[in-house]
Amino acid sequence: MRICLCIFFSRYFLIGSAAIGVLLGILPWSHAEDWPVGRGDAQGTGVAQSRLPDSPKLLWKRKFTSGLEATAVIAGKMIYLGDVDGTLHAVQLTDGKTVWEKSQEAGYLAAAGVHNGRVYIGDYDGVFRCMDGKTGDILWSFQAGAEYYAGPNFHDNRVLLTCEDGSLYCLDAATGEKQWVFSISAPLRCLPTITNDRAALAGCDSRLHLIDISSGHEVDSVELDSQTGSTPAMVAGRTFFGTESGTFYCLELDPLSVAWTYHDPQRRQPIRSAAAATERWVIFGSQAKQVVALDPKSGDLKWKFPTNSRVDSSPVIAGNHVYFATARGRLFSVDATTGKEIWHYDAGGSFLASPAIASNQLVIGNDDGTLYCFGGSL
Numbered sequence: 001m002r003i004c005l006c007i008f009f010s011r012y013f014l015i016g017s018a019a020i021g022v023l024l025g026i027l028p029w030s031h032a033e034d035w036p037v038g039r040g041d042a043q044g045t046g047v048a049q050s051r052l053p054d055s056p057k058l059l060w061k062r063k064f065t066s067g068l069e070a071t072a073v074i075a076g077k078m079i080y081l082g083d084v085d086g087t088l089h090a091v092q093l094t095d096g097k098t099v100w101e102k103s104q105e106a107g108y109l110a111a112a113g114v115h116n117g118r119v120y121i122g123d124y125d126g127v128f129r130c131m132d133g134k135t136g137d138i139l140w141s142f143q144a145g146a147e148y149y150a151g152p153n154f155h156d157n158r159v160l161l162t163c164e165d166g167s168l169y170c171l172d173a174a175t176g177e178k179q180w181v182f183s184i185s186a187p188l189r190c191l192p193t194i195t196n197d198r199a200a201l202a203g204c205d206s207r208l209h210l211i212d213i214s215s216g217h218e219v220d221s222v223e224l225d226s227q228t229g230s231t232p233a234m235v236a237g238r239t240f241f242g243t244e245s246g247t248f249y250c251l252e253l254d255p256l257s258v259a260w261t262y263h264d265p266q267r268r269q270p271i272r273s274a275a276a277a278t279e280r281w282v283i284f285g286s287q288a289k290q291v292v293a294l295d296p297k298s299g300d301l302k303w304k305f306p307t308n309s310r311v312d313s314s315p316v317i318a319g320n321h322v323y324f325a326t327a328r329g330r331l332f333s334v335d336a337t338t339g340k341e342i343w344h345y346d347a348g349g350s351f352l353a354s355p356a357i358a359s360n361q362l363v364i365g366n367d368d369g370t371l372y373c374f375g376g377s378l
Helices: 015-023
Strands: 057-063 073-075 078-082 087-092 098-103 113-115 118-122 127-132 138-143 153-155 158-162 167-172 178-183 193-195 198-202 207-212 218-223 233-235 238-242 248-253 256-262 282-286 290-294 301-306 316-318 321-325 330-335 341-346 356-358 361-365 370-375
Touching (some): 073 113, 073 356, 078 118, 153 193, 218 256, 316 356
Antiparallel strands (some): 057 370, 073 078, 078 087, 087 098, 118 127, 153 158, 158 167, 248 256, 330 341, 356 361, 361 370
């Protein structure tokens, strides 16, 4: 597992174009229920638009020759997922069968992103590629200064990506032409989350940065108690994330300021899991071998769920359930209100990737190379 001390996306949905596509017999590339970026949407909320039954069934699984550490993305009934040895897999959501594969020399640790029928992904050698979603043909590539640990995000015709060299790059999504670069003096490992033409970056420089997307200029920043690579979740004018010191932050975005903080006084361990957040709950996992739910308004503790294993994977909320996975290869569903366990599955291996939920199915890869798909009748 490749991890450092600070380690630890825009939903494309146009009702008009989707309706036209259906009338013409063309499958739209992205739907409201898709999971087109690593945390599900541009705001990084980790909230699915579809649901699963109380006891999901294993619909299928695929064993690949290389480990799967990146989170899958899903669009138009297709799963896109890179492995640690450098193959990007495009497989059908319905049965896991391969549609195409594209192999490169360097492995993938970061999620891909899907936008306007194209797949975007960065590898461990700092090469970021744009591919045709139907064929895997490379349309353009961009070389950065170091590896990518987080997937891209999208804003209009722009693609935004963070890099280990401490830079946030903004590229033209159609051509790959660089529009601007914002840099800090430490690595960036979070997915840049977006709201109201602003991108939020949680950095290994122990600051949260707010960037104007049109210009690439920093609007504001706030000092944190330690470094972080956790992806901020942005909900209702606030952003939520944890740090290496075990502090969980809620920041007001306008003006940028600390609203509240939370830490477990008995088990203060690094938080490398991104939070799943709504206006009712904010839920995250930690190295303290637990998943924690807080009140997003006050920061008051709602519940804790012991996992007996560290949680590097980030939780996902679907309806009233929250799904998460552990480093010991267990996948859980618990009630988001009470924290009571509803379901679990013992896969073995280790889950570093996070769940992706679309079309009433949950997809997650394991570091032993197995890709799982769960679902069933609601």
